[in-house]
Amino acid sequence: MTSLQDKMFADLKDKQVLELAKTRAFQFLDDVPTSNLFPTKDEIASARSLFEPMPKDGMAAIDVIDLMHERAAGAAVKAVGGRYFGFVTGGVLPVALAARWLTDAWDQNAPLFITSPVSTIFEEIVEIWMRDLFNLPEETVAGFVSGSSLAIFSGLSAGRYRLLKNQGWDINKQGLMGAPTLRVVAGRDAHATAIKAVSLLGLGTDNIEWVDVDDKGCIRTDLIPMLDDKTILLLQAGNVNGGGFDDFQSICASARAAGAWTHVDGAFGLWAAAARDYKHLIAGMENASSWSCDAHKTLNTPYDCGVILCSDKDALNSALHAAGSYLVQGEERDGMLFTPELSRRARAIEVWAALKFLGRKGVDELVSDLCARTMQFQQELNDAGFEMLIEPTFNQLLFACDTDEETERVCANVQASGECWVANANWKGRRAIRISVCSWATTVDDVTRSVTAFVNARDGNA
Ligand SMILES: Cc1ncc(COP(=O)(O)O)c(C=O)c1O
Known part of the structure; x- marks a missing residue:
């Protein structure tokens, strides 16, 4: 045995x-409620102090972990608490974090049944559960990817494969050069990652047929051009700013009848399907061909955890197919055929743990609570004299002060106060403050405390 092996066996x-890692993790979690939500300059400088020439000699494992905690933990954004409302940042359910830890100890590589039977089994269970929760067609399959960016990419890859195959063109073999022209139709407020997928797939953002959107960022159904069997239609369940859901009922069935491929980007909003009071928002989406969502957003699993759902298994598997003599594929499900990646962590396990812990009722409650806190924000911000730029539909809210300058100032002051964390966005020519309630940990008191912080920031008390 080498001396290095000696050390590592001893650590094990x-x-x-x-x-020590467990102790430090608990310390971090315990400190979150009283820490700066966004690191201070000093905390960032402390993490930067880790820059050094690549060390010649190593360091004892416990010292590595201690160094990491002491110098770098401060530079972590404390989004796991209840007062972080930036971007669309999910919190983390304790059970999902624990499942992640346990799975990390298993250190599974998930491309094939033969590399990880346990991952395949959990992928199959979660696939059935999500299909059921979201009321998707029986033939829907799921792939477990790093997030919505890759999930959208996967859905559009399947669409590109299917539409071209239907024209007698095999994109995998023949490529894009000389291929029949595909159309892409999208609302003007399609998410940046959906547009990125269009460019990655060689479809060209200049070729997108943009459709105007309404005041919540939803595609204007009356303006959608005639669809056909060469069209990929991009829809959204939950606009990242306006929070709106496209009118799936009016669009999806007719798009399907026209032979188009509809992808629904439901990064956070697809979870509306699992909540009794919100599932009307996604009525009709079952007629789309593919859907993407994040477990790391609304479901509050740890990052990175996205899901592609697709009702055309053959298209998804063919688009994402990889073969090699050493990649022994068998009768069982091989996860790599459902994702662009080969080596992957066994992400489905933490999704399973979250769903098993919550049950159908718990998912409903989790989603409904996020929405209830958003509505509370709306009410209290309104009462405090802030202007709502959109009426929230789900868990996203946009508001502003009288002028853009004041909106900027309030946002910066609130960030500096450490009371809560929000970011700016542009909305219909105005500067706005975005609130995304995406953590199970946000309480009624957190919302009230945050609104007080906005008032103080505006009125000069911060
Ligand atoms: C509507 C929407 N689509 C896609 C994404 C991208 O998700 P991810 O960051 O998981 O790739 C986001 C992220 O916030 C989103 O809100």
């Missing part, structure tokens, strides 16, 4: 380094 045996 005495568990000190693993115990």
Whole structure:
């Protein structure tokens, strides 16, 4: 045995380094409520102090973990608490974090049944559960990717494969050069990652047929051009700013009848399907061909955890197919055929843990609570004299002060106060403050405290 092996076997045996990581993780989590939500300059400088020439000699494992905690933990954004409302940042359910830890100890590689039977089994269970929760067609399959960016990419890859195959063109073999022209139709407020997928797939953003949107960022149904069997239609369940859901009922069935491929980007909003009071928002989306969502957003699993759902298994598998003599594919499900990646963590396990912990009722409650806190924000911000730029539909809210300058100032002051964390956005020519309630940990008091912070920031008390 080498001396390096000696050290590592000793670490594994005495568990000190693993115990230390647990202790430090608990310390971090315990400190979150009283920490700066966004790191201070000093905390960022502390993490930067880790820059050094690549060390010649290594360091003891426990010292590595301690160094990481002492110098770098401060530079982590404390989004796991209840007062972080930036971007669309999910919190983390304790059970999902624990499942992630356990799975990390298993260190599974998930491309094939033969590399990880346990991952395949959990992928199959979660596929059935999500299909059921979202009321998607029986033939819907799921792939477990890093997030919505890749999930959208996968859905559009399947669409590109299917539409070209229907024209007698095999994109995998023949490529894009000389291929029949595909159309892409999207609302003007399609998410940046959907547009990126269009460019990655060689469809060209200049070729997108843009459709105007309404005041919540929803595609104007009356303006959608005639669809056909060469069209990929991009829809959204939850606009990242306006929060709106496209009118799936009016669009999806007729798009399907026209032979178009409809992809629904439901990064956070697809979860509306699992909540009794919100599922009307996604009525009709079952007629789309593919859907993408994040477990790391609304479901509050740890990052990185996205899901592509597709009702055309053959198209998804063919678009994402990879073969090699050493990639032994068998009768069982091989996860790599459902994702662009080969090596992957066994992400489905933490999704399973979250769903198993919550049950159908718990998912409903989780989603409904996020929406209830958003509505509370709306009410209290209104009462405090802020202007709502959109009436929230789900968990996103946009508001502003009288002038753009004041909106900027309030946002910056609130960020500096450490009371809560929000970011700016542009909305219909105005500067706005975005609130996304995406953590199970946000309480009624957190919302009230945050609104007080906005008032103080505006009125000069911060
Ligand atoms: C509507 C929408 N689509 C796609 C994405 C991209 O998701 P991810 O960051 O998981 O790739 C987001 C992220 O906020 C989103 O809100």
